[in-house]
Amino acid sequence: MPKQKKVKKIFVLDTSVLLYDSDAVKNFEKHDIAIPITVLEEIDSFKKGNTVTNLHAREFIRFLDKISDANMIQDWIPLNGKHHGNIRVVGDEASITDANKVFGSTKNDHRILNSALKLREDEPAKKVVLVTKDINLRLKARALSLDAEDYETTRIKDIDHLYKGKTDLTFDENDFINTLYKKGYLEHSKLEKSKPVKNHYYILKNHSSSALGYYNPRSEQVELIKQMNAYGIIPRNAEQTFAMHAMMNPDILLTTITGSAGTGKTLIALACALEQRRQYRQIYLARPIVPLSNRDLGYLPGDVKSKIDPYMQPLWDNLSIIKDQFSETSKQAKKIDELVQTEKLSIVPLAYIRGRSLNNVIFIIDEAQNLTPHEIKTIITRAGENTKIIFTGDIFQIDTPYLDAQSNGLSYLVDRMNNNDVYAHINLEKGERSELANLATKFL
Numbered sequence: 001m002p003k004q005k006k007v008k009k010i011f012v013l014d015t016s017v018l019l020y021d022s023d024a025v026k027n028f029e030k031h032d033i034a035i036p037i038t039v040l041e042e043i044d045s046f047k048k049g050n051t052v053t054n055l056h057a058r059e060f061i062r063f064l065d066k067i068s069d070a071n072m073i074q075d076w077i078p079l080n081g082k083h084h085g086n087i088r089v090v091g092d093e094a095s096i097t098d099a100n101k102v103f104g105s106t107k108n109d110h111r112i113l114n115s116a117l118k119l120r121e122d123e124p125a126k127k128v129v130l131v132t133k134d135i136n137l138r139l140k141a142r143a144l145s146l147d148a149e150d151y152e153t154t155r156i157k158d159i160d161h162l163y164k165g166k167t168d169l170t171f172d173e174n175d176f177i178n179t180l181y182k183k184g185y186l187e188h189s190k191l192e193k194s195k196p197v198k199n200h201y202y203i204l205k206n207h208s209s210s211a212l213g214y215y216n217p218r219s220e221q222v223e224l225i226k227q228m229n230a231y232g233i234i235p236r237n238a239e240q241t242f243a244m245h246a247m248m249n250p251d252i253l254l255t256t257i258t259g260s261a262g263t264g265k266t267l268i269a270l271a272c273a274l275e276q277r278r279q280y281r282q283i284y285l286a287r288p289i290v291p292l293s294n295r296d297l298g299y300l301p302g303d304v305k306s307k308i309d310p311y312m313q314p315l316w317d318n319l320s321i322i323k324d325q326f327s328e329t330s331k332q333a334k335k336i337d338e339l340v341q342t343e344k345l346s347i348v349p350l351a352y353i354r355g356r357s358l359n360n361v362i363f364i365i366d367e368a369q370n371l372t373p374h375e376i377k378t379i380i381t382r383a384g385e386n387t388k389i390i391f392t393g394d395i396f397q398i399d400t401p402y403l404d405a406q407s408n409g410l411s412y413l414v415d416r417m418n419n420n421d422v423y424a425h426i427n428l429e430k431g432e433r434s435e436l437a438n439l440a441t442k443f444l
Helices: 015-020 037-044 052-067 099-103 108-122 135-143 175-183 238-248 265-275 304-323 331-341 373-380 409-417 435-443
Strands: 009-013 032-036 086-090 127-131 147-149 166-170 201-205 210-216 221-224 254-259 282-286 345-347 361-365 388-393 423-428
Touching: 009 108, 015 037, 015 052, 032 037, 032 108, 037 052, 037 086, 037 108, 052 373, 086 108, 099 108, 099 135, 108 127, 108 135, 127 135, 135 147, 166 238, 175 201, 175 210, 175 221, 201 238, 210 238, 238 254, 238 265, 238 423, 254 265, 254 409, 265 282, 265 304, 265 331, 265 361, 265 388, 304 331, 331 345, 373 388, 373 409, 388 409, 409 423
Parallel strands: 009 032, 009 127, 032 086, 127 147, 166 201, 254 388, 254 423, 282 345, 282 361, 361 388
Antiparallel strands: 201 210, 210 221
């Protein structure tokens, strides 16, 4: 049977895609890329500012300027590299079907739809596909019989099977557990036939006893994990013990901790950072700032500290919980106050990290599910000598538009980084905040 010829496609990119990934135009193989003129106008309005969205807007504008030596509204321009197609800016919105009339209003989204519809009329031999991270725009496109899809280059295909970081094993006999306690280690081949995953954690059980272990890629053995304590905080379950072990292991430089609200992600991360304070010059704490009603930080009164404090309050709350483990006059409580006053423990906006080199610091990024894959990469590439980075978050609790459980930076990081010598991940499952919080999580 003769091989079917591959249909050439034209992908029409929406503003949301280019603000999410400025390199998106390079990720469609040899197919052509069309950019509606409305998208260029919207991107131009985003080019000023310090967020990653502003950065992507500027990078894309510079890219277009670099490759365009002709009239891009009239001509298709070759993209760089032999594995890419052509690119063009679409200025004609006079399609036979007018989205403004169909949906009863004049909006930029409808202008983008008209550009794609007009392109389909002008290029009948090619399949025109609108690519957008805006769900409503995809729905409207399909209502007009226009092919539409999400931008999936950095999207996790199977979120239900995202790496969890640990395995539960149950044995009929007690030999393995006794050996682990006696020797402090076990051969991995005695536990599993599959190839070991680096820095993977194990819960070993039988009818009467249990043990916790992790596969050490340096010794190539499953080693016993003993009960731990970090600045007065004692883990309440196996997963919290694993998280604490990963964050306090000097060989693990990058750790991700996922889990729903109340599982102790932030609290344990802060406690581990304080416990290791002597090994680092500084402790940085940060959270992505997701302004309410799409208002930027500049809208709020006061200096930078006054602007970010409302967003960082959960970090201060967790520090207070750690301080409450000790009396107000204790050495440990005073040390926390001293670290804050001398800025050895500092809460910083993520926007100020770009361009810096982070040497000899432990850096905790809370609510990392609200970061894009590009932002995650930007943070990690700032790491210098003797720097440990910890990301915490709930991949199912997204607060920013155009991100979801499959496309956010934290999921992307877990999916891409697992089975690496310097990386460990654990998913916290059991809520430990309170019985009331657990009831709400379960039934509401």
